[in-house]
Amino acid sequence: MMSAPMPENEAERLAALRAYEVLDTPPEESFDRITRFATQIFNVPTAVISLVDSDREWFKSACGTASTHGDRTNSFCGHAILANDVFVVEDALQDDRFADNPAVMGESIRFYAGAPLCTAQGANIGVLCLRSPHPRRFSERDREMLNALAASTMTELDLRVSKARAEAACRARTRFFANLGHEIRTPMTAIIGFTDLLTHDELSGAQRQEALRTIKRNSEQLLGILSDVLDLSRLESGRIDLHWNNVRMNNIFDDLRSMFEWRAKEKDIELRIDVARNVPLVLRTDSTRLMQILINLVSNAIRYTKEGAVDVLVSYAEPTGRLMVEVRDTGVGMNDKFLKRVFMPFEQAKTSRTRERGGIGLGLAISLALSEAMGGELTASSAPGVGSVFRLSLPVASGALGKSEEPRMDVVEGGLETDVLHGRNILVAEDGRDNQRLIAFVLEREGANVTIVNNGALAVQRLQEEPAAYDLVLMDMQMPVLDGYSATRQIRDRGLDTPVIALTAHAMDGDRQRCLDAGCDEFLTKPIDRDKLVEVLVRFAQKSSSKPAAA
Known part of the structure; x- marks a missing residue:
């Protein structure tokens, strides 16, 4: 009896086999159907899906035998995985490699044909094999059909892996979103609770400051959670941009x-x-x-x-x-x-x-x-x-x-003269009432004159009626009637060069470019960072041509 030599890629082959996580799993009808079909179309008593492990062959499905595994050393399948096509032994008694094999001498195997189960990477992880106690011929057409069944077996194995991964991903996402809900509710509880205290209770100055610090800290924690989720979404979709x-x-x-x-x-x-x-x-x-x-x-x-x-x-x-x-x-x-x-x-x-x-x-x-x-x-x-x-x-x-x-990227060289906003006329297109109030409050504290409209169509109308009336436009990008992208394009189509600063809750990497492509000069994300907002507006106010300041 001649044992099969080890494949040259044995380590990679075993790794590929174990990656399927199929060894020692219960029977599955999809695989049993293949072996039953094989016995019928080839008219043999036994068909086996044999996965060749390091020292054994394990049967994922076996029709016509009660065995669930065998010794790799004595196996026909150990030879079959070395081939790139169907391995055929028409009469084992006439083959020196197998004549003294215990299974042959015991008259359970005289004929064997095995088609390798080959992964997409070229690793033969097992064999779909036919066995018979009687010698027989195996035609070219038989080879083609057995190879086709082996390919179907690999498809089932791949589908099994895909299904298992999809189910695992679904379970993981379910756990994640359950935990995410908890992580969001935790800072929200503090934010809502301390806001309620500020609204309804008599608090000392120190207590009010502590409440405000708590609200800010938990708001930043909540924003960090949302930023992580958005980053993961970017990375999974391949939409991450790098800026060197x-x-x-x-x-x-x-x-x-x-x-x-x-x-x-x-x-x-x-x-x-x-x-x-x-x-x-x-x-x-x-x-x-x-x-x-x-x-x-x-x-x-x-x-x-x-x-x-x-x-x-x-x-x-x-x-x-x-x-x-x-x-x-x-x-x-x-x-x-x-x-x-x-x-x-x-x-x-x-x-x-x-x-x-x-x-x-x-x-x-x-x-x-x-x-x-x-x-x-x-x-x-x-x-x-x-x-x-x-x-x-x-x-x-x-x-x-x-x-x-020089010397830091997060510090504007020479500082910013925020008083340049004093007397500047800023048109704000924003449909959220609370955001309208916040933006107006911040900019009016800097001395700006603020005009608010709640959709892009009104912003275009204001600029068309009085093109020289506004020094800057702060444009929300998602509004009713006419969104900020369309509004900015219409402003540019009319030949108006008033600086337009995009303000959006969309923070994906491609969103910045989309705003710039629409004609915006800069891009800011919500939630609104007061210092960043003022810094950007001041920068564009300094760049803009001198206009008569409002009296």
């Missing part, structure tokens, strides 16, 4: 320190950031996305560390031009099972450990996707009770600061 700029590395890590130092002190743990001397002063990367990844990693590390320290180790691999960041903690750590899922969206949120410490389980999934979009990688290692290490590696290029980029 020259970045001062010391600014990035100084900001990171100031952002989290107080949180570490609150938990009585150390936050240590060590930047190696060889890290260039200026690197070219997407500063916003880099900061987002670092915030997620450090936030997680602090969240799961009760005592000890969180270390951020920054280095630069000069030969490969990669920025290397390690975030180490002495927290609770993770076992191997959880570590395999830690970067998966929706999965993290279902654990009680995560619920105890807050978070909805999207930060690491987003960070991994961002690092890959930037051409890098993010990996993790961990041990329960010891802590975790997350390693970020990003390709970067040495940069040089231009005038517009």
